[in-house]
Amino acid sequence: MSVTEYDVVIIGAGVAGLTTGALLAERGFNVALVTTGEPTACLSTGCVDVCSCDENPLTGIKNLPPEHPFHLVDEKTIRQSLNYFQTVMMDMGMPYAGSIEKNRSVVSALGTFKTSCLVPSTMEAAPQNNTDSIHIVTFKGIKDFYPGYIVSRRKNTNFSVFDAGVYSIMSIASRFEDKNFFERFIIWMDKLHIDEDKIALPAVAGLESASEIVNSIAVLMGKPVFEIPTIPPSMPGRRLFDALKKYFRKKGGAIYWAWPVVGTEKTGKLIEAVTTHSEGRPNSINARAFILGTGSFVGGGLTATRQDIMENVFNLPVHISGPRETWFDNDYFSLNHGIGRAGIIVDSSMRPADSPWNNIFLCGGILAETEILKNGCGHGLALATAHAAAQSCAEYLSHEL
Amino acid sequence: MNYEHCIRCTICVENCPVFRVNPDFPGPKQAGPDAQRFRSEKEKAQDEWVFLCSQCKRCEMACPCGVEPAQIILREQQRYGKEHPQTATHLLFANNYYLSALGSLTAPLANKFASSETGKNILRKIGISTYIPFPKFSFRAMRQGKKNLNKGTKKVAFFYGCFINFYRPDIGRKIVRLLAAMNVDVVLPPQWCCGLPALGNGNLALAKYFAQKNASSLSDYIDAGYDIVYACTSCGLCILHDYPGIMEIPQGKKIAESSYNLHEYIIKLINEGYAKPEFGKVRRKIAYHIPCHLRALKIGYPAQKLMATIPGLECEIFDDTCCGLSGSYGFKENNEFTAIQIGNRAVSLIKKTGAKNIVADCGSCRMQLEGLSGITALDPAEILCESLNITNQK
Numbered sequence: 001m002s003v004t005e006y007d008v009v010i011i012g013a014g015v016a017g018l019t020t021g022a023l024l025a026e027r028g029f030n031v032a033l034v035t036t037g038e039p040t041a042c043l044s045t046g047c048v049d050v051c052s053c054d055e056n057p058l059t060g061i062k063n064l065p066p067e068h069p070f071h072l073v074d075e076k077t078i079r080q081s082l083n084y085f086q087t088v089m090m091d092m093g094m095p096y097a098g099s100i101e102k103n104r105s106v107v108s109a110l111g112t113f114k115t116s117c118l119v120p121s122t123m124e125a126a127p128q129n130n131t132d133s134i135h136i137v138t139f140k141g142i143k144d145f146y147p148g149y150i151v152s153r154r155k156n157t158n159f160s161v162f163d164a165g166v167y168s169i170m171s172i173a174s175r176f177e178d179k180n181f182f183e184r185f186i187i188w189m190d191k192l193h194i195d196e197d198k199i200a201l202p203a204v205a206g207l208e209s210a211s212e213i214v215n216s217i218a219v220l221m222g223k224p225v226f227e228i229p230t231i232p233p234s235m236p237g238r239r240l241f242d243a244l245k246k247y248f249r250k251k252g253g254a255i256y257w258a259w260p261v262v263g264t265e266k267t268g269k270l271i272e273a274v275t276t277h278s279e280g281r282p283n284s285i286n287a288r289a290f291i292l293g294t295g296s297f298v299g300g301g302l303t304a305t306r307q308d309i310m311e312n313v314f315n316l317p318v319h320i321s322g323p324r325e326t327w328f329d330n331d332y333f334s335l336n337h338g339i340g341r342a343g344i345i346v347d348s349s350m351r352p353a354d355s356p357w358n359n360i361f362l363c364g365g366i367l368a369e370t371e372i373l374k375n376g377c378g379h380g381l382a383l384a385t386a387h388a389a390a391q392s393c394a395e396y397l398s399h400e401l
Numbered sequence: 402m403n404y405e406h407c408i409r410c411t412i413c414v415e416n417c418p419v420f421r422v423n424p425d426f427p428g429p430k431q432a433g434p435d436a437q438r439f440r441s442e443k444e445k446a447q448d449e450w451v452f453l454c455s456q457c458k459r460c461e462m463a464c465p466c467g468v469e470p471a472q473i474i475l476r477e478q479q480r481y482g483k484e485h486p487q488t489a490t491h492l493l494f495a496n497n498y499y500l501s502a503l504g505s506l507t508a509p510l511a512n513k514f515a516s517s518e519t520g521k522n523i524l525r526k527i528g529i530s531t532y533i534p535f536p537k538f539s540f541r542a543m544r545q546g547k548k549n550l551n552k553g554t555k556k557v558a559f560f561y562g563c564f565i566n567f568y569r570p571d572i573g574r575k576i577v578r579l580l581a582a583m584n585v586d587v588v589l590p591p592q593w594c595c596g597l598p599a600l601g602n603g604n605l606a607l608a609k610y611f612a613q614k615n616a617s618s619l620s621d622y623i624d625a626g627y628d629i630v631y632a633c634t635s636c637g638l639c640i641l642h643d644y645p646g647i648m649e650i651p652q653g654k655k656i657a658e659s660s661y662n663l664h665e666y667i668i669k670l671i672n673e674g675y676a677k678p679e680f681g682k683v684r685r686k687i688a689y690h691i692p693c694h695l696r697a698l699k700i701g702y703p704a705q706k707l708m709a710t711i712p713g714l715e716c717e718i719f720d721d722t723c724c725g726l727s728g729s730y731g732f733k734e735n736n737e738f739t740a741i742q743i744g745n746r747a748v749s750l751i752k753k754t755g756a757k758n759i760v761a762d763c764g765s766c767r768m769q770l771e772g773l774s775g776i777t778a779l780d781p782a783e784i785l786c787e788s789l790n791i792t793n794q795k
Contacts, residue, residue, distance in 0.1 A: 037465035038412045166424045170414060174421045233411040242721075249718070256701050257462045257720075278699035279641035280657040298408075300465055 006032045006254075007397060009274060009287040011261055011313055012301070014039035016364025016382035016389075017293030018244040019081075022088070023390035024291075025251035029397060032285060033253060034276055036260040039241060040299045044378065045229035046203075046236025047106055047116035047123070048085065048096065050078075052376025057103055057117050064375060069367040072348055073384040081387040082118060082380070092243035094211055097124040104128065107200065107228050109145055111153030114229075115376060120236050122205060122214040125198060125224035130154060135196040136228075137189065141167030144230050145202040160192055169204050173235050176206040176213055186220055194223065203227040203235045210239055240379075259283065261313050269358045271314065288359065288400060289393050292316075293386070295365040296343060302366070309342050314360060316352045319345045319368035335374035343368035349396075350389040359396065363389040404434035407468045413460035418723040419453060422742035426453040429460035433470030437477075446481040453736070454478070455727035456601055457693035458638075475600065475647060482603020490528040494729035495602040498594030498611065501538070501567040508540040530737040533726075533772025536568040536764075543573045543589055553584040555675060557666070558622040560615075560640070562633035563594050564764030574793055575786045576632055576663060582791055583667060583676035588627070591618045596648065597639040598729055605647070612648045615640070619660075620652040629660040632782065634695040634762045635728065637662055641698065662695075662762075663782060664703035680788045684713040687784070688756035690747065690770060691720035692763035693727075704762060704781035711788045717754050722747035724761075726769035741773070748774040760784060 010021045013035035025031045051070070054060030061070045061078070070078075082100050089096045098104055098118040105113040107126045119126075127134065133156030136147045140163040147159040162185060164172045175181045189199075199217070205227055206213040218225040229236055249255065259276035265284070266272060273286040292313060294301030302318065303310050304327075309318045321327060321338030329336050345353045345368045350361045363385035365372060372378045413429040414420055420428040427436075432451055440446075451474050460470040482491070493500060504511040514520040515535040524531055543566045557580055565573040580587045592615055599608035619629055619640075631637040640660055645653030661669065670676040689705055708716050724744050725731055731740030748770060751759060759770045759778040767778035786792070 036467065038416070038463045039465070040410075042412050042415065043410055168414075168420070168424075168428075170421060170428075171424060233415045238415055254701070256699070257696055258464075258699055260467070276699070279638065279697075280660055280700075283700065 005286040006030050007287060008032075008289045008291060008393060009034060009285050010291040010293060011035070011274070012039065012293035012295060012299065012364070013241075013245070013255065014041045014293055014295055014299060014364060014382065015240070015244065015379045016295075016386045017291065018248045019085070019383055019386035020291045020293060020363055020390045020393070021253045022244070022248045022251050023387065024394060025248065025253045027394050029394070031253045032256065032287070033248065034256045034259040034261065034274070034285065036300055037258060040295060041241045041244075041379070042237045043232040043234055044237040044240070045106070045114070045116075045234060046120050046240045047114070047229070048082070048098075048118035048379040048383065049115070049376045050082070050100065050103075050117040050380030052103060052115040055103055056101055057380070058100060060375075065369070067369045068375070069346070069370060069385060070377065070381060072346065072350070073388045077387050077391075078384045081383040084387070085383050086118065088247050089243055092247055093209065094239055094243045095121045097121050107150070107226070109149065109202070109228055109230055111150035117380060120227070120239070121211045122203070122227040122236070123229070125218070125226040126228075127198060132198050133157065133196040134198050134200050135159065135192075135194045136200045137162060138202060139164050139167070139172055139204065142169065142172070142202065143167070144169055144233075145228070150200075150228075156196065158196065162188055169202070169230060169233050169235065172204040173207050176204065177209060182213070182216075186217070189217070189221060194221065197223070199223050199225045201225065201227055203229050205235075207235065207239065208242075210235070264314060269356050271357055271359055274313070289397055290360050291389055291393060292360055292362045292366060293364045293382075296370075297339075299365055302342060304339070311344060311366070314352075314357065316344050316360075317354050319343060335371075340371045340373060341369050343370060345369075349392040350385065351392070361389040361393045361396075403468050404437045404473055406466045407434035408466055409435075410465070412463050412465060413468075413470050416459045416463040418457060418459065418725065418743045419455055419739055423453060423739045426450060429454070429470035429474070433460070433473040434468055437473050440477065446477060446484050448477060449481065449485075451477045451481060452603065453739075455723075455725075455730040455736075457723045457727055458697040459693055459723065462696050472647070478603045479600070479605040479647070483605065487602075487604065488528070490733050491602040491604070493527070493529075494732065495599040495604040495607055497598040497729060498563055501563055504538040505540065505542050505567045508538040511538050525734065528734045529732050530734045530740075532737060532741060533769060536564075536768055539568055539570050541570055542566045543570050553586050555584070555670065556586045556588070556625075556627045557630045558588050558590040558619065558627040560592055560595075560619070560629055560631040560636060560660075561589065562631065562636040562764075564633055569764065571793055572780050572783060573632075575791060576782050578791045578793075579667075579782055579786055579789070580630070582789060583670050583678065585670070585676075588622070590622050595636040595639040596643070597635055600639070600643060600647070601728055601730065608643075609648050609650070612644055612650050616644060616650045616652045616656060619656050623655060623659045628666065629656065630663050630666050631660060632663045632762070632780070633764060634662070634692045634698060635765070638694040638698055662698065662700055662703055664707050665700050667785075668703050668706060678789055680711045680785075681790060682713040683711050683784060683788045685758065686715040686717070686754065686756045687758045687760045688751040688754050689716050689718050689781070690722070690724065690751065690759055690761040690766055691718060692761055692766045693723050695762055696720060704760075708760075708781060708784055711784070714784070714788075716760075717756065719747065719750060722750060724766040724769040726765045728765050731769065740769070744769050744773045751776070
């Protein structure tokens with residue numbers, strides 16, 4: 001067995017895991033991150049929802065039910081975590097707009113409004129109401145974006161179709177990084193003589209340098225330009241993941257891809273190591289502390305069977321809304337499915353409650369009572385709890401020395 | 402097969418270097434789990450485009466659900482290869498081992514041919530692309546059976562692979578000295594092509610033939626108390642993953658358990674207190690290109706760990722970019738555009754760092770990146786040797 005040693009091992013490469021990792025690496029700890037694959041953050045719109053229940057996310061958080069994990073993080077830390085995120089993303093060339101005091105809207109691919117808090121600068125110019133007229137530029141043959149949905153919902157909306165020569169979101173996005181392609185696109189756009197107030201594109205404007213690309217279109221066309229997030233493959237989600245990953249690396253963190261944890265080594269109240277599958281021999285990664293940021297069901301942190309819900313890495317006790325009948329509402333589109341409350345209950349130090357382990361800290365979607373869909377609090381909760389978990393973990397590690 | 406676990410999230414598609422640049426390839430999701438639902442053993446294999454997959458395995462590394470799109474495609478490549486007549490280029494590259502052996506024997510002639518305009522024209526005629534110089538054959542290959550005795554208690558059988566053997570035996574000899582400097586006994590066991598080129602060209606039977614010969618040889622050495630050490634990450638992945646997997650080699654599991662990446666092995670020696678190398682200064686900035694198949698081995702980046710302990714060495718990691726060559730893949734004329742596009746992206750990121758050397762564990766990655774960038778590419782073992790002052794001169 002190959003043995004490796006670290007101060008902290010993070011399990012999960014989503015917004016929560018990567019942020020905790022960066023924070024701990026910045027404090028000088030030796031950090032490694034293991035993950036089964038790429039996170040659900042890649043599938044997200046890239047927007048940071050903090051709490052969509054109220055115009056002011058902070059008021060919204062105050063009104064959440066008392067068992068919601070947001071209440072484990074004080075307001076100062078929540079503000080700090082969002083500021084930190086904005087600084088990081090600015091540093092990585094992917095600035096985010098917005099403020100913690102006020103939610104804003106993003107136009108969805110269906111022409112509806114999505115409420116969010118921090119949005120990529122490429123979506124900053126999205127109209128906040130129905131008055132602005134919009135010209136949508138879409139691409140020939142693209143399967144995952146239909147401007148007709150938006151046109152049918154909004155007045156003063158028109159669209160044009162550009163032939164990029166390739167027909168998938170991923171290929172078009174990578175073409176945008178190419179200067180010649182960009183010039184061809186601009187010349188074509190120029191000939192449209194767009195009268196509308198704003199120009200919209202599905203979110204395909206590049207991979208690494210999206211905010212520069214959207215900016216230059218806006219400057220060249222003399223009009224605000226914004227991206228509309230698409231269903232996966234979602235470029236804004238991928239850019240978010242890539243940027244956080246790059247930042248974590250820059251701070252000295254090591255990432256191990258496709259290392260699903262298959263076992264743990266324990267002594268007393270401590271987890272000593274996790275073992276992961278590899279070709280040949282299993283790897284054993286020793287650490288003094290572990291961060292669990294594996295997300296809920298889609299992320300791979302939880303698995304549901306007919307009777308039970310299990311936590312996949314440490315087999316921690318899972319909090320469930322009740323017997324199976326309570327897991328699902330009758331209406332598929334309901335926001336009140338009991339299963340949205342499943343997860344791990346933690347104490348104020350982000351350690352799992354009702355379990356013996358002293359050196360595991362949790363953050364993000366794996367937490368119980370989040371009801372992320374209903375409360376609109378995905379990435380925001382991940383950022384806030386990542387800060388809380390990093391803080392507790394750092395205290396534990398310094399105390400232990 | 403696990404294609405039913407696919408939730409169609411498209412994360413694999415986002416990670417596919419070929420899909421990015423070649424619209425003819427439908428991407429790992431459609432070519433893998435999606436198409437698999439419609440394939441039947443009772444029907445003839447139809448999808449010739451499965452050969453557009455370069456088998457970099459990035460889709461498998463990215464999948465959050467444990468689906469192995471590349472493996473599904475690899476199996477279909479074998480099925481297609483078996484049911485259809487082989488093209489000349491496929492046959493040539495599958496038998497790369499014999500060709501290279503011939504090239505190595507006649508090195509001065511073969512090199513002259515491959516670098517001359519007439520030679521290039523002939524190569525292009527049979528569908529072999531010449532955008533980067535063909536690797537130079539080396540007249541002196543590694544000598545099998547040779548022992549380097551050190552009276553150490555650790556014994557290593559070194560699987561050097563075709564690239565080192567036929568093109569860069571100097572690197573192979575350096576690695577032998579490097580291991581000897583760690584007080585390890587090194588032998589060069591009888592060995593043949595690992596089988597990966599045959600597999601990549603849809604020739605499972607030939608791949609199995611090579612694999613079985615290697616397996617019998619390596620297995621004997623394991624029984625005699627040797628650890629297997631490989632330097633080429635693609636040979637390594639083939640031995641560890643494909644021998645016990647798709648090739649169903651009986652000794653596969655046993656060999657996988659006793660085979661180590663060169664740098665992984667050195668770290669093991671250091672951790673066990675067996676070796677205590679003192680790395681000297683190497684003042685340089687390097688760009689460490691992680692070969693896709695090193696990622697796929699799931700052993701982390703052991704060479705990077707060792708290089709991190711070399712004083713003065715500044716190392717930037719690139720593990721999000723594929724070089725595009727993928728062994729014989731990029732040498733086929735109809736993949737040339739794809740390979741160059743993918744490679745140029747990797748090169749443009751590397752050039753931004755101002756690194757003096759590119760470092761990569763895989764010979765074909767080095768060939769491609771050096772060819773496209775003009776920056777000298779080294780094996781990480783060469784950096785370690787430089788740091789430990791190990792040269793090939795006696």
